[in-house]
Amino acid sequence: MNRVTGSVRIxxxxxxxxxxxxxxKKIGVxxxxxDVSPANQRLAIDYGAGRKPAAADEPALIVVCVPPDVTARTxxxxxxxxxxxxxxxxxxxxxxxxxxxxxxxxxxxxxxxSHPMAGRERGGALAGRADLFFGRPWVICANxxxxxxxxxxxxxxxxxxxxxxxxxTAADHDRAVAMVSHLPQLVSSLLAAQLTRAEQSDxxxxxxxxxxxxxxAASDAKLWMQILSGNTADVRxxxxxxxxxxxxxxxxxxxxxxxxxxxxxxxxxxAGNRGVALIPGKHGSAATNYAQVVVMIDDKPGQMAKLLTExxxxxxxxxxxxxxxxxxxxxxxVELFVLPEVESSLVAALTExxxxxxx
Amino acid sequence: MNRVTGSVRIxxxxxxxxxxxxxxKKIGVxxxxxDVSPANQRLAIDYGAGRKPAAADEPALIVVCVPPDVTARTxxxxxxxxxxxxxxxxxxxxxxxxxxxxxxxxxxxxxxxSHPMAGRERGGALAGRADLFFGRPWVICANxxxxxxxxxxxxxxxxxxxxxxxxxTAADHDRAVAMVSHLPQLVSSLLAAQLTRAEQSDxxxxxxxxxxxxxxAASDAKLWMQILSGNTADVRxxxxxxxxxxxxxxxxxxxxxxxxxxxxxxxxxxAGNRGVALIPGKHGSAATNYAQVVVMIDDKPGQMAKLLTExxxxxxxxxxxxxxxxxxxxxxxVELFVLPEVESSLVAALTExxxxxxx
Numbered sequence: 001m002n003r004v005t006g007s008v009r010i011x012x013x014x015x016x017x018x019x020x021x022x023x024x025k026k027i028g029v030x031x032x033x034x035d036v037s038p039a040n041q042r043l044a045i046d047y048g049a050g051r052k053p054a055a056a057d058e059p060a061l062i063v064v065c066v067p068p069d070v071t072a073r074t075x076x077x078x079x080x081x082x083x084x085x086x087x088x089x090x091x092x093x094x095x096x097x098x099x100x101x102x103x104x105x106x107x108x109x110x111x112x113x114s115h116p117m118a119g120r121e122r123g124g125a126l127a128g129r130a131d132l133f134f135g136r137p138w139v140i141c142a143n144x145x146x147x148x149x150x151x152x153x154x155x156x157x158x159x160x161x162x163x164x165x166x167x168x169t170a171a172d173h174d175r176a177v178a179m180v181s182h183l184p185q186l187v188s189s190l191l192a193a194q195l196t197r198a199e200q201s202d203x204x205x206x207x208x209x210x211x212x213x214x215x216x217a218a219s220d221a222k223l224w225m226q227i228l229s230g231n232t233a234d235v236r237x238x239x240x241x242x243x244x245x246x247x248x249x250x251x252x253x254x255x256x257x258x259x260x261x262x263x264x265x266x267x268x269x270x271a272g273n274r275g276v277a278l279i280p281g282k283h284g285s286a287a288t289n290y291a292q293v294v295v296m297i298d299d300k301p302g303q304m305a306k307l308l309t310e311x312x313x314x315x316x317x318x319x320x321x322x323x324x325x326x327x328x329x330x331x332x333x334v335e336l337f338v339l340p341e342v343e344s345s346l347v348a349a350l351t352e353x354x355x356x357x358x359x
Numbered sequence: 360m361n362r363v364t365g366s367v368r369i370x371x372x373x374x375x376x377x378x379x380x381x382x383x384k385k386i387g388v389x390x391x392x393x394d395v396s397p398a399n400q401r402l403a404i405d406y407g408a409g410r411k412p413a414a415a416d417e418p419a420l421i422v423v424c425v426p427p428d429v430t431a432r433t434x435x436x437x438x439x440x441x442x443x444x445x446x447x448x449x450x451x452x453x454x455x456x457x458x459x460x461x462x463x464x465x466x467x468x469x470x471x472x473s474h475p476m477a478g479r480e481r482g483g484a485l486a487g488r489a490d491l492f493f494g495r496p497w498v499i500c501a502n503x504x505x506x507x508x509x510x511x512x513x514x515x516x517x518x519x520x521x522x523x524x525x526x527x528t529a530a531d532h533d534r535a536v537a538m539v540s541h542l543p544q545l546v547s548s549l550l551a552a553q554l555t556r557a558e559q560s561d562x563x564x565x566x567x568x569x570x571x572x573x574x575x576a577a578s579d580a581k582l583w584m585q586i587l588s589g590n591t592a593d594v595r596x597x598x599x600x601x602x603x604x605x606x607x608x609x610x611x612x613x614x615x616x617x618x619x620x621x622x623x624x625x626x627x628x629x630a631g632n633r634g635v636a637l638i639p640g641k642h643g644s645a646a647t648n649y650a651q652v653v654v655m656i657d658d659k660p661g662q663m664a665k666l667l668t669e670x671x672x673x674x675x676x677x678x679x680x681x682x683x684x685x686x687x688x689x690x691x692x693v694e695l696f697v698l699p700e701v702e703s704s705l706v707a708a709l710t711e712x713x714x715x716x717x718x
Binding site for chain 2: 117129131137139166172175176177179180181183184185186187188189190191192193194195196197198199200201202203204205206207209210211212213214215216217218219221222224225228229232235236238239240241242243245246247249250253254256262265266268269270271272273274275276277278279280294296302303304305306307308309310311312313318320321322323333
């Protein structure tokens with residue numbers, strides 16, 4: 001069942017390392033797990049993510065899962081300690097690590113960086129789970145000196161973990177994540193930071209739009225400082241583009257009656273419309289527009305189950321579902337998302353069964 | 360059952376006007392609905408949102424539900440045509456409308472502005488629904504000349520529609536929405552606009568963070584130009600604060616090794632953490648941290664219903680629920696949010712029933 005043969009050594013017993021260990025052990029791979037903190041290591045071992053390393057270990061593959069700022073030096077130490085092992089890391093920046101390794105004249109044939117696009121809001125071994133990578137993109141960044149066999153082995157690991165491997169250069173990877181991950185994080189943090197200056201009573205008018213745009217601003221600040229520190233040039237470029245557009249918008253607000261001011265504002269809003277449309281849909285395919293059906297239910301146990309039982313009976317698959325409570329209300333709204341071609345039959349069947357639909 | 364007595368005249372048969380009409384008719388209020396577009400008006404009437412206005416109409420209350428840029432002049436015309444009616448409007452900016460009415464020497468005793476904090480991504484009469492305002496905040500902005508009876512009547516309307524009335528001055532309202540609604544909209548649009556410059560292949564790495572932060576960038580650009588045009592000073596202030604922080608962040612990226620650079624970056628990320636924590640929870644109370652329980656289910660009809668049926672049997676109320684599909688996977692993750700005090704009993708009961716929990 002497993003593609004990776006031989007033993008795997010994991011360095012770093014946090015969320016990612018523990019999750020990799022859990023998943024590999026499940027398919028029968030021998031896993032040793034190490035951590036600079038004996039307590040973390042013990043926790044991960046108790047949790048079932050691997051065994052203690054032994055002096056005689058000769059791992060086929062080493063996965064370095066330590067914080068971004070110590071990844072390069074840890075990879076380097078592993079390359080030297082284990083002269084026959086292939087080594088990958090999982091840091092969310094890739095180019096600065098490769099540069100540090102090159103500068104140290106590391107044996108790069110055995111190194112292939114990678115980045116699983118998975119994570120949770122909680123970190124640590126206890127948040128680890130074997131399915132963390134299931135169906136998630138996992139970028140593999142071979143360097144020009146990586147041996148083909150090294151790259152292949154890392155790809156086998158990703159497949160063993162249920163991830164979806166894709167190959168990019170370190171530079172392309174870093175440019176991509178600057179845009180789709182690092183810029184959104186900073187913008188969300190900057191937006192949420194403004195709220196600290198607002199009157200608390202003003203925040204009583206907060207709606208879903210504010211909640212969505214600021215959700216990721218709750219992320220771990222320390223981890224993000226490390227990530228961003230490792231991708232300064234690309235992040236700066238992305239921020240600069242944002243700042244130029246922002247400056248134009250602010251200028252338009254100085255006098256919206258000035259020639260061109262309103263159209264500058266409109267252009268940003270329309271470009272925003274176009275930008276959203278470019279984001280691939282949940283299933284990794286082209287952006288999909290699901291049909292939405294809104295049902296009102298009593299906000300008490302069993303109501304939603306009844307609704308979903310009946311949808312199961314009707315035989316329609318839900319693509320997504322959102323539950324919306326109104327503040328202080330006894331009623332919840334359930335937004336059901338289905339493929340457009342089944343919308344009308346779902347509406348008809350739910351109506352026939354007496355559900356209250358919106359509209 | 361209805362608090363508002365006498366007939367109500369609605370001007371503007373879009374989403375809000377139609378929804379108000381539907382809700383009022385449901386509780387037996389006589390509603391006349393008007394629109395500059397005969398087609399829109401006919402649609403709303405067919406839809407059950409009211410009758411055609413008659414020459415003899417003497418409405419107790421008039422609700423102006425037209426786009427923001429024509430709200431003031433419409434309110435003015437209604438005040439003049441109906442010298443005994445109380446008039447409110449539902450535009451999402453309030454101060455500029457009040458100023459325009461003051462400048463035109465309108466009879467302000469009979470005018471009370473208001474703003475229902477409700478909306479949908481789709482507009483138009485066909486998106487209208489009687490429960491649109493249920494449990495939602497609805498700000499009432501009496502002006503210094505508003506008669507107490509006028510304000511009371513608008514408040515009765517809000518209560519009749521199931522909304523949660525709160526009173527603010529027009530200036531306080533506009534400052535609040537600049538922060539919690541207008542700034543997030545512009546920031547989201549600016550962020551999504553950057554994606555139009557990205558390589559399409561880079562966007563393949565998009566995750567939930569990018570989706571959440573850019574969701575509202577898909578909003579109607581024309582409507583938002585009107586809203587923003589009506590609140591320029593407050594929006595500009597909010598943008599300016601954001602821009603100053605952004606400038607500091609960009610500067611820190613010029614050289615993260617410079618003294619203070621890293622701490623400037625860290626301060627923004629930490630301020631973002633604090634800002635998110637200030638947003639009131641879904642139930643309008645202080646921010647609540649729900650406990651999260653993640654369950655893996657097969658991605659096919661009936662599975663989620665089975666899960667929720669059993670949660671109903673266990674007798675635990677869900678505060679929120681999120682369904683997460685992995686791209687290409689046959690497995691879905693259901694994130695259940697419950698009050699922290701019931702988390703452990705939910706985990707125990709689900710485990711006993713054989714559900715696969717994360718971790």
